[in-house]
Amino acid sequence: MSTASDSTPTIKLALVGAGMFGGDVHLRAYADLQRFGIAGQLARVGLDEHSRDLAPVKFDLVAVATRSEGSAKKSAAAFKSITGHEPKCYHGEAPWDDILRDFPDLDVMAVATPDHLHTQPILSALAAGVHVLTEKPMCLTTQESDEIIEAAKEKNLIVGVDMHKRYDPDHLRIRDDIQNRIGAPLYGTAYLEEPLEVSTSTFKWVESSDPFSYVGPHWTDLIYSYYKSKPVSLTAVGQKKRLVRDGINAYDAVQVRVDFDNGMSINFHNNWITPADFEGPVNQGHEIVGADGKVESDQQYRGFRWWNANGGSRTSNNHFTRDVLRNDGTKAYIGYGVDSLTVALVAICRVKFAGATRDEVAHLYPTAEEARITCAIVDAAAKVRDLNWKYMQEGKGATVTARFADDGITIIDPNSPKVFDTIYGKPL
Template sequence: MSDSPRSLKVAIIGGGMFFDDIIGQTFKDFIRGGIAGSLNSIGMSHLAPAVANVGIDVCAIGTRSQSSGTAGRIVDWFATDFPGQTMEACYGDAVWNDILANHKPDVLFVATPDNVHTQPILDALDAGVDVITEKPLCLKTSEADAIIAKAKDAGRIVACDMHKRYDPFVREMMLKAPEQYGTINRVRAVLEEPLEVSTEIFAWAEESNPFAYVGCHWLDVVHHYMDVKPVSVFATGQKNLLLNWDKHHVEIAKRRDVDPSTFKRQGSINTWDSIDVAVTYDNGMRGDYNNNWINPAEFEGAVNQEIELYGIYGRGMVDQQDRGYREAIIGDGSRTRNPSFGGRIRHKGGHLEIFGYGKASIAAGLLAIIRRRILGESMETLHDTYPTAASQRDIVQVIEAASAVAEKNYEAFSAGRGTPATALLTESGFDLVGAS
């Protein structure tokens, strides 16, 4: 831990899916050595000398339920590496309010469920605290507008962990696309999460959907690198497996030769299996985004993700399963790995450190906060150096519109009327077209 008088106190709320692998381990690395060593991955290594002695301390971890013991487990986990650090486990339905009042952090890291991002962000801004939030920023355009306005009025950072824009494979393709591929006619993007996400890991799956949860990543990549604005949205979705999970989990258990009573969720789960979204942009380009969270556990990768650009002079594609790292292990089968996201190094001295674009995205947000809070730079100077709340506004608008359109088309299809609905995006939100 740094003894530098220049330091940031960070509080974290939420301890979900990627906490130990990415979020928690990233902050362990930052406590140990600061963020300077991570800046080359975001193209900011020239600022390393200016921030090298800025210490990062995590003062509190908050989760909702004390019965789960998640926050306490995380505190104990941090203590194995930093026994002298003072860190408190906090619990409550609005745990961030107690943390903001009692610990007075400089930064609140929001890793709560998709539908519980907005209020912690707004309350943190009211308390003069900068924010890094997991994606998506929020689920409604009105909430995004409230966050953006409050961050501007407060002169505070709200950064969103959109790590796909830092994937070196994706970044390489997107940066060379205009010169190499010419005018882009179409983007095709796929991101499919494992079935356990919607049935075992996330109790809140019914409050979100697979497009909001992971489709936002590809939206961010396309909007950030191609500087396009969405104008209309068409979407359809499927509700076959999860809505009938009370029946299908028994068949899946039978196929895997396991006891169905071992499944965490056994009743119907009222959410989408998958959503397919077509976005038309202001330059005429079309983006096709295909997302689900029912990919079988037997699939070779942790996720299935790919993005392809079709231009008038050429095309490019990044496919996670084609990056060249495969293993075949007895009992686990053939698997592809992606250390570019969260690779691990075990040093001879014993401590673990991670690298990759999962860590890079968090570093980008923290760097912006350090430059604003400690180095005294203006908000204008920091524009476009990290995934800002303002950069997420169009993404949230597409997410909200797609959810409404998919629901209308699902109702129409079930009634034998096809899929007539689409959304025209407006300044304030969207208008549904073709829906009765």
Template sequence: MKKIKTAVVGVGIFGEEHAAVYAEDERVELAIVCDLNEKRAKEIGKKYNCSWTTKTGDIATNKEIEIVSIATPDFVHRDAAIEMASSGKHIIVEKPLATTVQDAEAIISAAKKAKVKLMVDFHNRWNPPFVRAKEEIEKGNIGKPLMLSGKMSDRIEVATKWFKWSGKSGPHWFLFPHLIDLICWLTGEKVLDVYAIGKKEVLKKAGIDTYDLVQAMLKLENCFATVETSWILPSTWPSLIEFNLSVHGTEGRIDIDLTDQGLRISGKNVYNMPFISGKMEIYDRTHGFVPMPIKHFIGCVLKNKEPLVKPEEALLNVRIIEAITKSLQKGEVSFVKT
């Protein structure tokens, strides 16, 4: 069987995840990677035995390439996504789809016009505890969801060391997409309005003008939710993340906590709880829920099926976080267009 050729635009930390999946999956061939940083593009190209470039046009004009991952910084998804969709490529975009509703709508419009598949990588829909939680809710085992509460935070080095563009994003744009997608997916409900409060202090003193922490209350159609996020977990926090979600129902409750992955390492001058469930190399094969949506998207293209994550769901996710941003700025309830 002829292999589908793939490409990745933006090969930072998450872009490399996509490259690794394509390089390993026997159904496809990783043809080329692209990054504005020539050194990085060359490094990843060499590591995964593929071509590399600093120009997105080299991918867009290559008629043999059918699937492209967009893993550029969140706020510049639009141009690359539209360019690839307009050239007939199926695109999988790292969350969020964009950081403005206008950009998200433009990407969806381009994909529809070109009749290509578009999916946003909400990989926690493949995360086993959340998959099981959804099954339990759909079976009615906790009754009707009434209230949800969740936290998703990162250690401070994510904002200060991982990305040079942290000041153009924030924990609300970087982490809330996961929590909010899970809340909408688990309940099957739309968010109607939001109220949010945040604080800028620690990161601002470090020269990064974005929120340290954000807390938001979401009113859904038949329930409500509270979500919290932080980009300033101390460097001594034993896990890279703090991640938990509770669902309170009329007849029961579900609690998920992924902060502790079941592995604790106490060594010389270190106490660590590694994040191992997302992706891990085991006997030369990649395992975990992070690669699964990428593999799912490959299957959708091969079998001409619609991806599990719909473009409209990704757009609503952006609408909700944009509403949270407006609430942060104005200090009042912000309504979500549904």
């Protein structure tokens, strides 16, 4: 195993992508690991039984990589300002290759690149025998998800997916308690609406994605984590009205309805055009109606609100991430945004230091196999959405759907001579 000395068990990490999420959540989470290890985080996620075993483990962020040299240096400097340790900088179109070359004993590659650029660094890391911790969605197609899963299985490697909605304390209460009270699920709605700056300035790749592919996976995974039910069909539509005014050929909003094999139907609504003067960072929530009741969960407004002169009225989600002031003036970084990184790293530690297999630790974290469900939904929804967009412009209505069955994923298009088009031939 990698060691800082002959007696210190060490996990060496590299971070690829340091934008909005990589440069904030990942970087700060790894800074706390660098300084204090992982044991102090484990009670938050119900894994404190491993605290004594993992207390001696050292974490070392050895590299940060971004597309541009400037952003890599900025991230490395930020990390050094917290920890006193400066990771090596890499930049370019495929900087992960350089990292894997320079650090043959690397343990974990964290992937926080744009959504459509996840697959290659993941597969490169797995080929080199390196565990992966990736942002959602793991990838954008079902084919790519299967390639990732097979590569990980072949070498007994972990691919943890950051599905942090699972670890929101309100969602844990729904999963472990409320869903049993409301009875068999009938229908529901989940929404996450991002600010306009995300699609117009923060990200330069919005034309390669859409708001559902970007943030919808949080909710599709959350619903799966509640019920462990697979999709059987979906339909999807999208709109292009606001972003085109700025010369951006991307969807403003996308709505996807997914029907599951337990009989429930869930509507997922996402946009990234919320005006800047909205009182919260994002607007988000979900509700589920059951045969014996209903649960409503508003993740935007949780009862915490303030206003001040020239600042307007604001709300804050203090559960996602928050600073905890230490006596020495530094700040610990905790919240459910960190928790889903923690659980995957516990699984990786169990494989590396305790000789566990992937199957033995699969219950600890959101796995690639579970992420495959979301990847399939994203894959099918994108194809249905584009066809329905085309037909809506032609005045034919949004009549295209997708079916998930034992023969794979089939697009059903009444406007096509073929009608039934199987886009992937393996069952979920």
